Structures are given as structure tokens and as C-alpha cells.
Amino acid sequence: MHGGYGSMNILNGVNMTLYADEVGVIVGPNGAGKSTMLKAVFGLLNVNQGEILLNGQPIHNLPPNQLVERGMGFVPQEKNVFPSLTVKENLEMGAYLKPQNVKRMLEQVYDFFPPLVEKRHQPAGELSGGQRQMVAMGRALMAEPSLLLLDEPTAGLSPLYMNEIFDRVKKINAAGVGILMVEQNAKQALAIADKGFVLAAGQNRFTDTGAALLADPDVAKSFLGG
Amino acid sequence: MNELVFFINNVVIAGSVTGSIYAIGAIGVTLIFSIMRFAHFAHADIMTFGAFMVLLLTTAFPAVGASIGVPTALIMLPLAMLLTAALAVGIDKAFYKPLRAHGVKPIVMVIGSLGVTLMLQGLIRLFSGTGGQSLYVDDRKEIFRLALPFEGVRAPIVITEPQIYLFVITLVAVVALHLFLNRSRLGKAMRAMSDNPELAQASGINTNTIVAVTWVIAGALAAIAGTLLSLDVTFKPDLSFFLLLPIFAAAIVGGVGHPYGAIAGGFVVGFAETLAVFNWNVLLRPFRDSLPTWLELPSNLAFVGTEYKIVVPFFILVAILVWRPTGLFKGKVI
Ligand SMILES: Nc1ncnc2c1ncn2[C@@H]1O[C@H](COP(=O)(O)OP(=O)(O)OP(=O)(O)O)[C@@H](O)[C@H]1O
Ligand SMILES: [Mg+2]
Numbered sequence: 001m002h003g004g005y006g007s008m009n010i011l012n013g014v015n016m017t018l019y020a021d022e023v024g025v026i027v028g029p030n031g032a033g034k035s036t037m038l039k040a041v042f043g044l045l046n047v048n049q050g051e052i053l054l055n056g057q058p059i060h061n062l063p064p065n066q067l068v069e070r071g072m073g074f075v076p077q078e079k080n081v082f083p084s085l086t087v088k089e090n091l092e093m094g095a096y097l098k099p100q101n102v103k104r105m106l107e108q109v110y111d112f113f114p115p116l117v118e119k120r121h122q123p124a125g126e127l128s129g130g131q132r133q134m135v136a137m138g139r140a141l142m143a144e145p146s147l148l149l150l151d152e153p154t155a156g157l158s159p160l161y162m163n164e165i166f167d168r169v170k171k172i173n174a175a176g177v178g179i180l181m182v183e184q185n186a187k188q189a190l191a192i193a194d195k196g197f198v199l200a201a202g203q204n205r206f207t208d209t210g211a212a213l214l215a216d217p218d219v220a221k222s223f224l225g226g
Numbered sequence: 227m228n229e230l231v232f233f234i235n236n237v238v239i240a241g242s243v244t245g246s247i248y249a250i251g252a253i254g255v256t257l258i259f260s261i262m263r264f265a266h267f268a269h270a271d272i273m274t275f276g277a278f279m280v281l282l283l284t285t286a287f288p289a290v291g292a293s294i295g296v297p298t299a300l301i302m303l304p305l306a307m308l309l310t311a312a313l314a315v316g317i318d319k320a321f322y323k324p325l326r327a328h329g330v331k332p333i334v335m336v337i338g339s340l341g342v343t344l345m346l347q348g349l350i351r352l353f354s355g356t357g358g359q360s361l362y363v364d365d366r367k368e369i370f371r372l373a374l375p376f377e378g379v380r381a382p383i384v385i386t387e388p389q390i391y392l393f394v395i396t397l398v399a400v401v402a403l404h405l406f407l408n409r410s411r412l413g414k415a416m417r418a419m420s421d422n423p424e425l426a427q428a429s430g431i432n433t434n435t436i437v438a439v440t441w442v443i444a445g446a447l448a449a450i451a452g453t454l455l456s457l458d459v460t461f462k463p464d465l466s467f468f469l470l471l472p473i474f475a476a477a478i479v480g481g482v483g484h485p486y487g488a489i490a491g492g493f494v495v496g497f498a499e500t501l502a503v504f505n506w507n508v509l510l511r512p513f514r515d516s517l518p519t520w521l522e523l524p525s526n527l528a529f530v531g532t533e534y535k536i537v538v539p540f541f542i543l544v545a546i547l548v549w550r551p552t553g554l555f556k557g558k559v560i
Contacts (some may be wrong), residue, residue: 005354042428044424044428045515054402063427064427064428064430065427065430067432067433068428068429068430069430074428076424076428079424079425080421081422081425082417082418082421082422082425082426083420083421083422084420084421085414085417086419089414089418090418091418092411092414093414093415093418093426093429093431094429096242096411096415096430096431097430100409139429143429143430
């Protein structure tokens with residue numbers, strides 16, 4: 001697939017395949033087009049050539065709200081909460097298309113991220129980075145997605161929170177949700193990945209299972225810092 | 227005591243009337259800004275349009291109110307709100323939506339809204355004429371004089387029927403808006419879109435729907451503000467246009483994009499204006515005897531003359547922009 005923000009391509013022929021309940025991890029240097037890839041999958045920018053299929057159906061012309069209806073959830077890298085809405089309202093917005101599920105899903109998300117219970121009436125803008133990341137993931141989970149796109153969920157978090165988030169990602173996947181995730185903490189992320197994609201300059205450089213990429217000396221040398 | 231009554235009549239009541247109208251106008255401006263990120267200069271003339279619809283409907287069916295005992299104009303208000311909401315949505319479809327689709331800068335939208343305001347003004351004048359017309363077509367404007375039960379108080383507190391309706395309707399509108407924004411799914415989605423439009427879209431919120439809802443609310447509120455203003459004075463095609471500056475001042479004072487700020491800002495600007503043109507001589511007169519003889523009280527002790535009232539919101543605006551650019555409540559910086 002080729003695509004970018006206007007007519008100029010940032011992605012120059014990326015190719016990724018992920019099965020329904022797998023964890024896919026995209027790693028690569030800054031500016032490689034990792035975020036751009038996720039945005040393209042989520043219908044936020046132009047696909048100029050090639051196609052994106054979800055369950056065999058072409059989806060690259062669909063707007064985000066229809067992708068949400070089809071079971072896709074997206075947690076952006078930045079600005080991933082509604083700062084002036086309370087934690088609870090943030091989560092409610094996640095289930096905007098399924099208002100009948102709000103109560104049941106709120107309980108599930110609070111179970112999943114217990115620290116949010118106490119903060120539920122506080123504006124999300126007042127939370128710490130880690131808590132905000134929980135709100136962001138919680139919001140996406142509220143729609144009960146079958147595929148979750150996460151853009152650097154651990155960026156800027158302390159190691160403690162980082163492990164917490166990776167742990168949650170594993171749990172979400174164990175519940176049957178497919179994950180496509182961009183990560184800077186490549187080693188940790190590839191360790192939980194079924195598929196790994198090393199992206200550079202808008203193209204796949206290496207594509208293999210997470211374990212194989214971790215074991216590959218070429219990948220280690222150029223992308224995992226030795 | 228007579229002086230106190232004078233103060234109540236000329237500051238408390240007059241300020242609340244002005245403040246309420248500014249507040250309702252400013253809420254519309256601020257909501258439009260929070261969703262579409264541009265200053266909607268045509269808002270005042272949408273207010274005029276709403277009042278004009280009430281005038282047309284009242285002229286067509288002048289006797290409806292008498293049977294219920296309410297001014298006909300008030301009975302026509304809900305209908306006028308609907309028509310004005312439809313106009314606002316229509317204007318958006320015809321003029322602003324194509325601009326948005328091109329991804330233009332906010333300033334282009336602002337200029338576009340200036341064009342819309344000129345067009346609306348022309349159209350309304352074409353049908354209404356340029357003179358003033360009372361919205362009380364067949365009804366009589368009730369004036370209540372409440373005498374205070376104190377010795378030596380001669381002057382009564384004067385309040386008119388439309389002023390009472392104005393306070394009630396403002397209160398209802400503000401409470402309804404509060405409940406809508408905080409309790410309803412659509413209202414929360416509106417706040418969400420104001421916070422972060424991309425994430426709102428990523429949550430499955432249809433942003434086109436939210437834009438339309440915003441215009442419906444802004445249009446309906448504009449109809450209320452324009453009608454209440456015209457009820458209090460008379461309908462004139464340029465009446466609301468002169469409120470554009472104070473209404474924007476109110477929205478900015480409160481913190482742009484912040485509905486409660488707009489309410490507070492409306493009353494701040496309304497009262498500041500009233501206090502500035504109030505003749506303080508009246509309040510000082512009882513102490514005349516205790517003042518030193520060389521201090522002669524001038525007969526008019528207002529801060530500014532009534533004809534310069536418009537400088538007050540302008541001054542407040544500049545002061546706020548200098549000292550607190552985000553407004554009283556923390557709004558979006560423009
Ligand atoms: N909104 C945008 N409009 C135009 N170009 C953009 C936009 N966002 C990103 N780009 C460009 O696209 C390229 C890839 O950016 P992208 O955000 O996908 O990188 P990334 O791999 O996610 O990097 P990082 O690790 O820093 O998050 C960069 O050259 C960037 O300048
Ligand atoms: Mg990125």
C-alpha cells in the first residue's frame with residue numbers, strides 16, 4: 001500500500017498481514033511512517049495505491065466512524081483523551097455507537113484498569129501520563145473492538161507503568177482482540193508479538209515473527225540497538 | 227431609600243436585562259467557536275432574523291395570545307426558534323460547509339460570516355422596512371410598579387412584563403443547556419468534539435451531526451435573544467447588529483468556547499455597561515450636606531455618556547486580552 005497526508009506518499013509499498021487474534025508490532029526509527037501506517041489503516045488519510053482489507057473487505061475508503069462500527073478501535077500517539085471530559089465521560093464516548101453497552105463495558109474497563117475507578121469524576125486532562133494512557137485504551141475498549149490499533153502506548157511512561165501496559169495488552173489479546181501496535185520499546189514489544197514489522201522510510205525492512213526478529217542479528221544491529 | 231430604588235431600577239434590573247441578552251447571544255457564539263473554531267460574525271443578524279420571524283407570525287395571528295393571557299409574540303417564539311435553527315443549518319450548508327470542505331483557515335470563515343451578515347441585513351430590511359415595530363401587536367405591554375412598604379419611599383420598583391419573561395426564559399435556557407451538555411449523549415459528544423475533533427471521530431462520533439446540532443442550538447438561542455431584546459424595546463432591523471461587539475466581548479471575557487464563561491461574561495459586560503452610564507449623582511445626593519462646600523456635585527456623574535456606551539465592552543475586551551487572554555474561565559486561546 002502507498003499513501004500519505006496529501007498526494008505525496010509517506011508509505012511507499014508497505015505490506016502487512018495480521019490474523020484475527022494476533023499481536024502485530026511495528027517498530028522502526030523516528031519518522032519511518034509507523035504512525036502514518038496506523039492512521040492509514042484507520043481511514044484517517046489517503047491511500048493512493050494498493051488496498052487495505054478487513055476480513056477480506058476493502059476498507060480504505062471508509063471514514064473512521066464506519067470502521068468503529070466494523071470493530072476497529074484506535075488509540076492515537078498524542079492527544080488521545082478528551083481533556084475537559086471526566087474519565088467516565090471519556091469512556092462513555094468510546095461506546096458512543098453502542099449506548100446500550102455503556103454500563104456493562106464501564107464495569108469491565110474499571111475492572112481492567114482499577115486506578116480509573118477513583119478518578120472517574122475527574123477531568124482526564126488532570127491525570128498523570130500513565131493514567132491518561134489507561135483512559136485512552138479504556139475508551140477504545142468500550143466499543144468492544146475486534147482489532148485494536150495502539151500507537152506507542154508506553155511512550156513517556158515509567159518502567160513500572162510500561163510493564164503494566166504491556167501486561168494489559170497481552171490480556172486484551174488473550175480475550176480475543178487482535179492488536180496492531182507501534183512501539184519504541186522494541187525488544188519488550190517484539191517479545192509479545194506474533195508478527196513483527198520493521199519499518200524504515202515507509203517500507204517493510206524486515207517482516208517475521210516477533211521471536212525471529214529478536215533473534216536476527218541484522219535487526220538487532222540496525223534497529224534494536226545491538 | 228428612593229435612591230436605592232433608583233439604583234435597583236437603573237442598575238440591577240437594567241443590568242440583568244442587558245446581561246441576559248448578551249449571555250444568550252454569547253453562548254451561541256461560543257458554542258459555534260468551540261465546534262467550528264471560527265468567530266461567527268453573522269450571529270447578531272441571525273438574532274434579528276429570529277425576532278423578525280416572531281414579528282411576522284405575530285402580525286399574521288395577532289389574537290392568539292389574548293385567549294391564553296400571554297403576549298402573542300411569546301407563543302410564536304418556539305416556532306421562530308425552529309425557523310431560525312433551520313436558517314442557521316441552511317446557511318451552514320450553503321456557505322460554511324463548502325469552505326470547511328476546502329480546509330480553509332478560520333479567518334476565511336470569519337470573512338464568509340461577514341458576507342452572510344451583510345446579506346441577512348439586506349434581506350431582512352427588504353421585507354421589514356427600516357423603522358421600528360413593536361412585537362406587541364395586539365397585546366398591551368404590562369408595566370408593574372412595586373411600591374416598597376417603607377416610610378418615605380415614593381418611587382416604585384418598575385419592571386415590565388417582557389423583562390419578567392426575559393429572566394424566566396434565560397434561566398430555563400441556561401438550565402436546559404447545562405443538562406443537555408452534561409447529561410445527554412449528544413451533549414457530551416459535542417463537548418468531546420470541542421476538546422478533540424479527531425478523537426471524537428475515532429470514537430465513532432459523526433462530526434457532521436454535531437455541527438448540525440450546534441447550529442440548531444445556536445440558531446434557537448439567537449432567536450430567543452433577538453426576540454427578548456425586541457420585546458423589551460421594539461423590533462428594528464439593525465437592533466441586534468449593534469450588540470455584536472458586546473456579545474463577542476462577553477464570549478471572550480468568559481473564555482471562548484466555554485458556555486458557562488459566556489453566561490458570566492454576558493452579565494459582566496451587561497453590568498459594566500449599565501454601571502458606566504449610571505448617574506452616580508443620584509446616590510451621592512443624600513450626602514450632599516456632609517460634603518465640603520467647595521465640592522459641587524455635577525448634575526451628571528456617569529463614567530461615560532450613554533452615547534458612548536459601546537466603548538465599555540470594547541474597554542473590557544482590551545483589558546481582558548491584555549491581562550487574561552484565556553478569559554475568566556479558562557477558554558481556548560485565540
Ligand atoms: N500531519 C502530517 N502532515 C504531513 N506530514 C506528516 C504529518 N504527520 C507526519 N508527517 C510526516 O510523515 C513522516 C512519517 O511520520 P510518522 O508520524 O508516521 O512517523 P513515526 O514513524 O510514527 O515516527 P515517531 O517514532 O517519531 O512517532 C514524517 O516525515 C513526518 O514529517
Ligand atoms: Mg509515531
